[in-house]
Amino acid sequence: MSFLVKTSYSHNLASTAMLMCSSFCPQIPNQFRRRPISSFPARPLFSVSFKALSSQANNASTKDELPARIGFLGIGIMGSPMAQNLLKAGCDVTVWNRTKSKCDPLISLGAEYKSSPEEVAASCDVTFAMLADPESAVDVACGKYGVVSGMSPGKGYVDVSTVDVETSKFISGHIKTTGALFLEAPVSGSKKPAEDGQLIFLAAGDRSLYETVSPLLDIMGKSRFYLGDVGNGAAMKLVVNMIMGSMMASFSEGLLLSEKVGLDPNVLVEVVSQGAISAPMYSMKGPSMVQSRYPTAFPLKHQQKDLRLALGLAESVSQPIPIAAAANELYKVAKSHGLSDQDFSAVIETLKGKLQKQQ
Numbered sequence: 001m002s003f004l005v006k007t008s009y010s011h012n013l014a015s016t017a018m019l020m021c022s023s024f025c026p027q028i029p030n031q032f033r034r035r036p037i038s039s040f041p042a043r044p045l046f047s048v049s050f051k052a053l054s055s056q057a058n059n060a061s062t063k064d065e066l067p068a069r070i071g072f073l074g075i076g077i078m079g080s081p082m083a084q085n086l087l088k089a090g091c092d093v094t095v096w097n098r099t100k101s102k103c104d105p106l107i108s109l110g111a112e113y114k115s116s117p118e119e120v121a122a123s124c125d126v127t128f129a130m131l132a133d134p135e136s137a138v139d140v141a142c143g144k145y146g147v148v149s150g151m152s153p154g155k156g157y158v159d160v161s162t163v164d165v166e167t168s169k170f171i172s173g174h175i176k177t178t179g180a181l182f183l184e185a186p187v188s189g190s191k192k193p194a195e196d197g198q199l200i201f202l203a204a205g206d207r208s209l210y211e212t213v214s215p216l217l218d219i220m221g222k223s224r225f226y227l228g229d230v231g232n233g234a235a236m237k238l239v240v241n242m243i244m245g246s247m248m249a250s251f252s253e254g255l256l257l258s259e260k261v262g263l264d265p266n267v268l269v270e271v272v273s274q275g276a277i278s279a280p281m282y283s284m285k286g287p288s289m290v291q292s293r294y295p296t297a298f299p300l301k302h303q304q305k306d307l308r309l310a311l312g313l314a315e316s317v318s319q320p321i322p323i324a325a326a327a328n329e330l331y332k333v334a335k336s337h338g339l340s341d342q343d344f345s346a347v348i349e350t351l352k353g354k355l356q357k358q359q
């Protein structure tokens with residue numbers, strides 16, 4: 001039976017209780033100490049590591065090295081379960097969200113709340129952000145009362161939002177003027193993997209910050225990739241989501257065509273799941289798409305944003321991506337019909353020819 005000794009500044013009964021229950025969380029180091037990031041010893045870096053492996057590595061190397069206070073900005077579909085997993089693992093987490101009420105469930109789990117990104121960054125060693133799009137990511141980081149105002153040497157900022165390369169470099173530049181470190185680490189995986197701590201991190205930026213936060217990434221995810229300079233994580237994420245957006249559009253066409261020619265689309269889902277083009281996405285979303293249900297895991301507006309950003313990325317290197325460009329048009333139509341906040345699988349509705357345009 002192992003007990004955590006909590007040495008950080010928050011004396012919240014709920015989180016202390018969670019720390020005492022930490023014998024159920026084998027990945028947690030035994031001590032949390034407040035130390036500036038810059039004082040962490042350099043450790044060997046693995047470009048890819050899987051949960052089981054990283055857990056072992058953590059036990060060996062990170063006992064005293066986790067950042068003591070962790071900030072989390074952006075408590076949406078993804079940010080909420082990610083912050084919750086940090087809390088459940090016994091971390092000392094301070095949260096902020098534009099809509100404060102979304103922080104309440106985390107506060108009742110032991111999170112502290114601050115009223116601006118600046119205050120979170122100023123009071124934490126490492127601050128994560130999971131924001132909607134490039135505009136909100138820049139605003140929260142560089143705007144009034146933003147993260148930059150609370151940053152200083154020894155701190156780190158990890159932006160896990162999906163943004164474009166230029167935005168990530170812009171934010172990185174501003175963070176680095178404060179002497180703090182920056183890492184982009186967008187994630188592959190949706191709501192359920194976020195809840196289950198099974199995300200895939202696509203990290204790039206300051207290597208020492210990557211090493212420092214790896215135990216935290218391992219709490220929230222199943223694997224992580226270190227991809228080098230800032231921008232490479234953003235680019236990788238956009239390429240992955242470009243493929244995903246086209247796959248979903250193509251799958252939608254297949255479901256509707258099968259039905260039109262008198263086949264059972266549920267059987268199509270089964271056939272696809274057994275062959276070379278099987279993908280978890282088809283098996284997970286297919287059955288509800290057949291019933292015209294789109295419970296939101298990945299909002300359609302974010303998928304369209306990612307296609308738009310991927311088109312910009314392709315444009316920057318003169319790479320033709322006609323399939324993705326066509327798929328983007330479908331998501332744009334879906335948005336104009338009020339489907340922005342539905343799951344991105346609702347793109348199938350645009351192919352049914354029954355939609356009423358929203359005024």
Ligand SMILES: NC(=O)C1=CN([C@@H]2O[C@H](COP(=O)(O)OP(=O)(O)OC[C@H]3O[C@@H](n4cnc5c(N)ncnc54)[C@H](OP(=O)(O)O)[C@@H]3O)[C@@H](O)[C@H]2O)C=CC1
Pocket residue numbers: 073074075076077078079097098099100102130131132133135136139140160161162163187188189190191297298299302303
């Ligand atoms: N859902 C998914 O499956 C996945 C999403 N992503 C990416 O993660 C990011 C977050 O996605 P998700 O959690 O699904 O999205 P949500 O729409 O649920 O959350 C978006 C978050 O951004 C905040 N936000 C939006 N605009 C602003 C603004 N102008 N200023 C401050 N905060 C703002 C929202 O605050 P408020 O609550 O006040 O609106 C909310 O906290 C996106 O970049 C998305 O592309 C990546 C992988 C999977």
Ligand SMILES: O=CCCC(=O)O
Pocket residue numbers: 162187188189190241298
């Ligand atoms: O950005 C969203 C990705 C969703 C997923 O990977 O399932």
